Amino acid sequence: MQGTDSSRTASHDRRTVTSWLLGTGVAASLASFFYPVARFLNPPQVAEAAVNEVDAGKVQDLKPNSGKIVKFGNKPALLVRVNDTEWKAFSAVCTHLNCTVQYQDARREIWCACHNGTYDLNGRVISGPPPKPLEELAVKFRGDEVVISRRA
């Protein structure tokens, strides 16, 4: 009787070991199939063209008390001609939720249409949800060309 018992235990043990080997083997191979898939889903970093300076058009093309959006690398920038001599430029990306802001000539403010945020002409928040001021860019002139650049 004792012999039967021990042989049953031995076969039970063998079965446990075999199942364990099979189970971990399958689990490991499945992990090796899906690891590449998980990595594949992760989009690689695409190098952004590092832009520090862009040509924003001619001085005479922008009337006093008006603004326009210009491409600054792959982000929009807002160029504002406050009056004949004073110019301002900001990153046009609203600090609230990434909408693109616009210049409102009637109120002489920068306004974001998405959630009604307003900034003054120094980029500071006047009202609405934006948490931070707009990033200000530098405006220079090269002949009659307006040039926008990142502030040092």
Next chain:
Amino acid sequence: MGNNLSSTEFKAKTLDWLDERTGWRMVRDLMDHKVVPIHAGTKWYYFGGITLFLFGVQIFTGVLLLLYYRPTVAEAFDSVRFLMTRVEFGWLIRSIHSWSANLLILSAFIHMFSVVFTHAYRRPRELTWLSGIVLLGLLLGFGFSGYLLPWNQISYFATKVGTDVAGTMPVAGPTLSRFLRGGEDVGGATLTRFFDFHVIILPLIAFGLVGLHVLLVQKHGMSTPSDIPPEKVAQMKFFPNFFLRELVVWYGVLAVLGTLAAIFPWELGEKADPFASAPAGIRPEWYFLAQFYTLKLIPSHVWILEGELLGLFGFGALAAGWVLLPFWAAGRHKLASGVGVFLICYLAAFTFLGYVK
């Protein structure tokens, strides 16, 4: 606490509740009763399952490739190159998709010929045969349309030739060619169309037909060889006995697929240039080679017919005869086997000749 349900009672009640609403036990009963005949030809049953498995691999890897692929002339080639060089394991996913496509067609051919030589097409399985043949045609369509998508030099010219051949068909040819190309020539419109064929139109039709094909197999059960009386054939339960064996086979296929994809990664070649000359040694994928080589052999004019037209008529007649095989082969199984052997010899020889010449 006398009204507490024991866990077994609770489980039974939950399963009853689900069964009343979904009828899932019917599926379980079907699975319980499904059997697989055991005889010398049982091994051939695996190829249907392998084909289905590789089809699944194609859907899975295809969906992944779509995360990065861009179907325009300006971006297609670069997006595939980006996927292969910058995306982690992108080369592997694409290589698996390409290799799996080839193994899938190979396995479908083996499946088809096994049906011919075991005479499994006979009554009442004619429609199973027909749906399978249409599926094989769809697979070739997948191969033809997918080949163009990376927009490289080889695929561009292969598509020019392929759609041109379609254009030589009588009556419908020019319309068909225009339909395939989306215009007079292979270009951006063709790429857009082939993308649509490859990822929407063909998959939709294929899903339906695969469903029908598998359903018909369930309805009729596995066919047994014609020389053994069905009641004398030993049987094995499908679940779990055959299914587990099939899983082991799938694992083996996956191992072969992974090895091929890793050791011989699929190349991308050069970006297609419509104003460059066709590269030397241009040839289609191996599964179109036999037809391609036959067309090359036929003289440009035979009697009053154009050569391509004659070739197409030949292929058309052959294809029609093949599709209708269960109908003319009833009671003439030796003839069917003979035609099968002839077809294999023709395909093998002309594919080989297409390679070396």
